[in-house]
Amino acid sequence: MTKKRERLQVIHDILKAIQEKNGRIKPTHILYKSNLSHQMLDEYLKELIAGKFILEKTVDGNKTYELTQKGFDYIDQYKLITNFVDSFGLN
Amino acid sequence: MGGIYVIPQWFFSYDIVLNLIFGIITGxxxxxxxxxxxxxxxxxxxxFSLAFLSISVSYLLQAFLIFVLFSKLSLQSTISFFSFTFWLNLTLYAHILFFLVGITTLAYMILGVRSMRVYILLSLITLAPFLITESKLYLFHLLSAVLLIYVLCHYILHFWEKKNKRNLFIMLAFGLFLLSQFFFMFSIKEGFYYIVGDVVSILAYxxxxxxxxxxxxx
Structure with missing residues (x-):
């Protein structure tokens, strides 16, 4: 698997993990589901927040992450994204 | 004048349509x-999107250029020679610029580096030779071919790695795209090659x- 494919796959795994928890999840659950190091996860979460795929919220003093519509769209269109990226050699 | 293609006059109207089609497909x-x-x-x-946008603009400009030529030759318009040559040159150079920027952007994308300096350097290396050469059209297709060889190598390796039908098609498309550049190079002397170049291009697109x-x- 190529580096970029891994990136798209990791993003999908993170967003899917949030979706499976009814659209809201704690960072420890994402860490467990995505199989990333703490540092890598932080980088991905920052990127996803900046890209408006997820929202960071604080509930009862705990950090949680919620999917935005863009995050749901990414999951829905994941196959199209990977097909396009693979076909046109964009990875 | 940077040179002009030898296009058979009967092919002008077809060429306008073909360039519009190329512009639309790349768009x-x-x-x-x-x-x-x-x-x-x-x-x-x-x-990739920016690269194809640039290539699309170049084809639409090319269509406009040939339309102007076609109108001049078929309608005997009253436009002055100076004005005609000026607009012809301007459109031709704009076509060359947008096309080469598009292909350079593709090559930069394939390089996989994140550096505006590298992009600017690549663009300058590609565009600077136009300042000193007389055979601008020939150089244009030669540089396009060189950049497309690099792009094609990427797609050959990609196909080799993935081995699926879609990658094969994209590799073929870029292979034909490269081949068309050689025909366009020959077309500067012989109009028949321009038609072959266009036919090969339409297959690629x-x-x-x-x-x-x-x-x-x-």
């Missing part, structure tokens, strides 16, 4: 890639658009 690829970028924020998709349609349908 569609650019929009599709931009949509993928908006969905995924994947940088390569953005660069048809493969590309069919590939795009199959991606959307799966």
């Amino acid at each position: 569609v690829v650019s929009v599709a890639s931009y949509k993928i970028y908006k969905l995924s924020l994947q940088r390569q998709s953005k660069l 048809l493969i590309m658009i069919v590939n795009l349609v199959t991606i959307r349908r799966t």
Whole structure:
């Protein structure tokens, strides 16, 4: 698997993990589901927040992450994204 | 004048239509890639979209250039020779600029580096020789061919790695795209090659658009 494919796959795994928890999840659950190091996860979460795929919220003093519509769209269109990226050699 | 293609006069109207088709197809690829970028924020998709947007603009300008030529030759318009040559040169150089920027952006995307300095350097190396050469059209197709050889190598390796039908089609499309540049080079002396170049180009773009349609349908 190529580096970029891994990136798209990791993003999908993170967003899917949030979706499976009814659209809201704690960072420890994402860490467990995505199989990333703490540092890598932080980088991905920052990127996803900046890209408006997820929202960071604080509930009862705990950090949680919620999917935005863009995050749901990414999951829905994941196959199209990977097909396009693979076909046109964009990875 | 940077040189002119020897295009058979009967082919002018077909060439306008073909260039419009090339412009539309590359425009569609650019929009599709931009949509993928908006969905995924994947940088390569953005660069691919920008590259094809630039190529699309170059074809639309080419269509305009040939339309102006065609009008001048068939309608005997009263435009002055100076004005005619000025607009012809301007459009031709704009076509060359946009096309080369597009192909350079593709090569930059394939390089996989994140550096505006590298992009500017690549663009300057590609565009600077035009300042000193008389045979601008010949140089244009030669540089396009060199950059496309690099792009094609990427798609050959990509196909080798993935070994699926879609990658084969895209590799073929870029192979034909490269081949067309050689025909356009010969067309500076012999008009027949210009027609062959256009036919090879339409095959390349048809493969590309069919590939795009199959991606959307799966």
